[in-house]
Amino acid sequence: MRSYRLYVEFVKGLWKQNPVFFQLLGMCPTLAVTNSAINGLSMGFAVIFVLVCSGIVISAFRKFIPSEVRIATFTIIIASFVTVIDLFFKAKFPGISKALGPYVPLIVVNCIILGRQEAFTSKNPVLPSIADTLGMGAGFTLALVILGSIRELLGSGSVFGHQILGSYFHPWVIMILPPGAFLTLGVLIGFINKFFPQRG
Amino acid sequence: MEKVLFLSPSPHIKDRMDVSRLMWDVIFSLLPAVGFSVYFFRFKAVGLYLTCIFFSVLSECLFLKLRRREFPKEPSAILTGLLLAMVLPPSIPLWAAALGAIFAIIFGKQIFGGLGYNIFNPALMGRAFLMATFPVLMTTWINPFTLDVVTSASPLGLLKFHHQLTPLWSLFWGNVAGSLGETSAFALLVGAVYLLVKRCIDWRIPLFYLLTVLVFSSVTFLLNPAYGSPLFHLLAGGLILGAFFMATDPVTTPIPKLGRIIFGTGAGVLVMVIRLWGGYPEGVMFSIIFMNAITPVLNRYIKPKSFGGKRS
Numbered sequence: 001m002r003s004y005r006l007y008v009e010f011v012k013g014l015w016k017q018n019p020v021f022f023q024l025l026g027m028c029p030t031l032a033v034t035n036s037a038i039n040g041l042s043m044g045f046a047v048i049f050v051l052v053c054s055g056i057v058i059s060a061f062r063k064f065i066p067s068e069v070r071i072a073t074f075t076i077i078i079a080s081f082v083t084v085i086d087l088f089f090k091a092k093f094p095g096i097s098k099a100l101g102p103y104v105p106l107i108v109v110n111c112i113i114l115g116r117q118e119a120f121t122s123k124n125p126v127l128p129s130i131a132d133t134l135g136m137g138a139g140f141t142l143a144l145v146i147l148g149s150i151r152e153l154l155g156s157g158s159v160f161g162h163q164i165l166g167s168y169f170h171p172w173v174i175m176i177l178p179p180g181a182f183l184t185l186g187v188l189i190g191f192i193n194k195f196f197p198q199r200g
Numbered sequence: 201m202e203k204v205l206f207l208s209p210s211p212h213i214k215d216r217m218d219v220s221r222l223m224w225d226v227i228f229s230l231l232p233a234v235g236f237s238v239y240f241f242r243f244k245a246v247g248l249y250l251t252c253i254f255f256s257v258l259s260e261c262l263f264l265k266l267r268r269r270e271f272p273k274e275p276s277a278i279l280t281g282l283l284l285a286m287v288l289p290p291s292i293p294l295w296a297a298a299l300g301a302i303f304a305i306i307f308g309k310q311i312f313g314g315l316g317y318n319i320f321n322p323a324l325m326g327r328a329f330l331m332a333t334f335p336v337l338m339t340t341w342i343n344p345f346t347l348d349v350v351t352s353a354s355p356l357g358l359l360k361f362h363h364q365l366t367p368l369w370s371l372f373w374g375n376v377a378g379s380l381g382e383t384s385a386f387a388l389l390v391g392a393v394y395l396l397v398k399r400c401i402d403w404r405i406p407l408f409y410l411l412t413v414l415v416f417s418s419v420t421f422l423l424n425p426a427y428g429s430p431l432f433h434l435l436a437g438g439l440i441l442g443a444f445f446m447a448t449d450p451v452t453t454p455i456p457k458l459g460r461i462i463f464g465t466g467a468g469v470l471v472m473v474i475r476l477w478g479g480y481p482e483g484v485m486f487s488i489i490f491m492n493a494i495t496p497v498l499n500r501y502i503k504p505k506s507f508g509g510k511r512s
Contacts, residue, residue, distance in 0.1 A: 170296070174332040183307070 006131040013135030020143035020185075021192050025111040030144060031181040033103050037160045040148030042096045044141025046089070046104055048134070050081045051113050055133035059121040074117045075108065082107045112140060150184050151175045219315075220274040222450075225400045227279055229391035230445065233286065236374050236384040240344035241290040245380055249285045251294045255301035256281035263310045276315050280304055283323035283445060286381025287438060287485070288330070291342045291349060296334055300326040320492045321452050324485050331485070341377035354378045355436045357481040359428050371435035382438040392444035401448035404460040405467075409443040410434060412468025420476060427476055439471065442484035452492045459498035467491045 019025045029047070034040045054077045058065070065073050086104045089097040097104065107113065116136055121129040149159050155175030157165035174180050238245045260277040264270070284304050288297055304326025309318040331338050341354050354377050355366035370376050374384025382388075395401045417433040433439070447453065447467055454463050467487040474483025 170334060170337070172333045173335060174329065177332060179332060 006128060009128050009131040010135040013132065013137070013139040014142065015139065017136075018139040018143060019112045019136055020140060020147075021189060022198065023112075023115075024189075025115055026140060028106060029103050029110065030147065031178065031185065033100055034144055034148040034151055034181060034184075035155065035176040036099075036152040037145055037148040039096070039099050040144030041141065041160075042089075042093070043100060043103065044137070044144045046085045046100075047107060047110065047112065047140055048137030049085050050078060050107050050110075051116060051133040051137045052130060053081045053084075054078045054113065055116060055121040055129045056126055058117050059124060059126045059129035062122045065122070070122065071114070071118075074114060074122075078113055078117070079108045112136060147181070147184055147188065150188075151180050155180060219276075222400055223275045223279050225398055226395065226445065227275065227282060229394045229400075230282060230286070230381070232387040232390045233381045233384060233441070234282070236387040237286070237290075237380045240374060240383065241342070241380060242345075244290045244342070247294055248288060248290060248292070248297055248380055249282065251297050252285035252288070252301045253278055253281035255298040256284065256305045259302045259305040260310065263306055264314075267310075269314075272315065274315070276309075277305060280309070280322045280326075283381075284326045286441060287323065287327045287379050289338060289341055289378075290380045291340050292330075292334075292337050296330060296337055299333075300330040303329045316451055318451055319496075320489055321446050321449050324446060324489050324492075327485055328489060343377050344375055344383070354481065355432075356475060359432070359436075360475070360481045363426060365428065365432065366436070368431055368435060371432070379438060382441040385435045385440050388440045388444065392440070395444065395448075401444065402460055404457060405447045405453060405464040406443040408461050408464030409447055409468045409471075410439070412465045413439060413471055416469060416472040420472070433472070433475065437475075437482045438484040442467075442488055446484075447488050447491070452495060454495050454498040454502070456499065456502040456504050459495075459502045462498055462502075463491050463495065466494075 013019065015021075017023060020027075020030050026047075029043050033043045054074070057077050058074060082105060085107070086097075089100070089104055116133055120132045124132070153159050153164060154172045156171050157163060157169045172180070175184070234245075234249065238249075257277045261271055264272070281301050281304075284301055285297065288300065304322045307329070308320060308322030308325030309315065312318045327338075339357075340349060341357075342349050355371060358364040358366060366376055371383075372385050374387065376383050392401075392406070396403055413433055414430050417428065417430040420427040421429050428436075443464075447464065454460050467490075470487035470490055471483045474480060474486055480486070
């Protein structure tokens with residue numbers, strides 16, 4: 001029974017409550033860094049790290065955090081982990097850190113992270129919190145990789161840096177520019193709403 | 201014999217004009233310019249026109265089929281395809297033109313709910329998309345008749361980047377490099393007169409658009425002749441095509457008369473700002489798209505007083 005519940009908490013974030021496609025949260029990194037699949041993937045990993053670590057800390061200390069100052073407390077905890085991942089990227093993957101630019105520090109204000117703390121981890125024990133945050137983070141990463149792959153394929157003819165479309169293909173420059181993000185996300189969400197209607 | 205008295209709510213006088221007739225009139229009025237462009241650019245022009253019209257009609261029909269709507273009885277998709285072809289460079293590959301036509305119909309018009317609901321001019325959306333997608337293809341120009349690729353640019357580009365003036369007579373007849381249907385000011389003006397005489401378009405937007413460009417460029421010409429003469433700015437680029445055939449689109453322009461005057465003036469200022477100080481040599485497309493975007497605001501805040509009522 002316990003393991004079944006953990007499984008449910010994990011799986012819901014992957015698709016049914018996917019933070020990007022169904023909750024429409026975290027639009028800023030979703031639109032800004034998905035000009036290639038690898039950028040989307042690294043942003044996804046950074047978010048998973050921050051989400052899970054701050055989820056563990058907050059659910060462990062949930063009884064001690066006064067509810068009047070909980071948002072400020074969550075933000076400080078999240079900001080600490082964001083600093084960790086930002087410095088880690090800068091030290092180990094300077095290229096990716098440069099490509100992601102200011103969007104790694106901006107994870108602090110990502111609605112998905114604060115939203116999960118408010119909605120789930122501050123009310124639940126540690127294990128379900130890990131399952132929930134892992135699922136949400138994985139769903140976010142999945143969405144970013146899908147978006148990034150489509151945009152990279154059309155915008156430069158490659159996916160994860162592997163050239164797929166040959167020289168006959170003229171890259172659609174617009175797809176790796178900001179308008180391409182809005183177009184791709186809009187079309188994707190349109191199709192998802194068409195084929196997976198949610199009862200609301 | 202008993203006389204029958206019909207009582208019905210207004211309107212009592214009905215014109216034969218409807219959406220379909222209006223669209224056909226605009227298409228007819230574009231024919232002189234189409235003829236000139238076929239004369240100048242030969243088979244390239246024919247191929248481009250056919251591709252754009254075919255793919256815009258095809259994508260309109262497919263999209264409506266997917267949405268299980270009736271097929272349109274008005275030729276607005278033909279008009280969109282025609283206008284799109286006229287604002288593309290003649291040397292553009294046909295597949296790129298087809299992509300632009302599909303984008304223009306689906307993302308410029310149908311995604312908003314079809315004709316009457318679109319925010320932006322569909323043909324210009326198609327061109328803006330191609331401009332951002334294939335910047336190199338969209339700025340490669342060919343000379344009329346010879347169809348050689350000119351490495352330099354269209355007349356506006358020549359002025360901006362090479363400080364060369366194109367003779368005004370060539371601009372007037374259209375014997376210059378440029379987008380397919382925009383080169384001949386003469387042919388476009390013939391069509392524009394037809395539309396104005398038949399009252400298919402409102403004279404306010406074109407008049408204030410052109411007037412603003414004239415005044416603006418006169419002032420800058422007096423300050424610094426390197427900016428190009430007022431007549432040059434009126435005849436070069438897509439200004440006449442944009443002013444008479446795109447800025448007058450009934451869907452995407454304001455309804456109140458004052459709103460139309462503001463629309464024309466604002467677009468005129470934007471064209472000159474982009475041409476003189478912007479990154480692109482030509483600004484007609486962006487000026488019209490930008491003014492399209494603020495059209496709902498103009499409609500909302502400039503409400504004419506209703507008869508007998510108070511200004512709200």
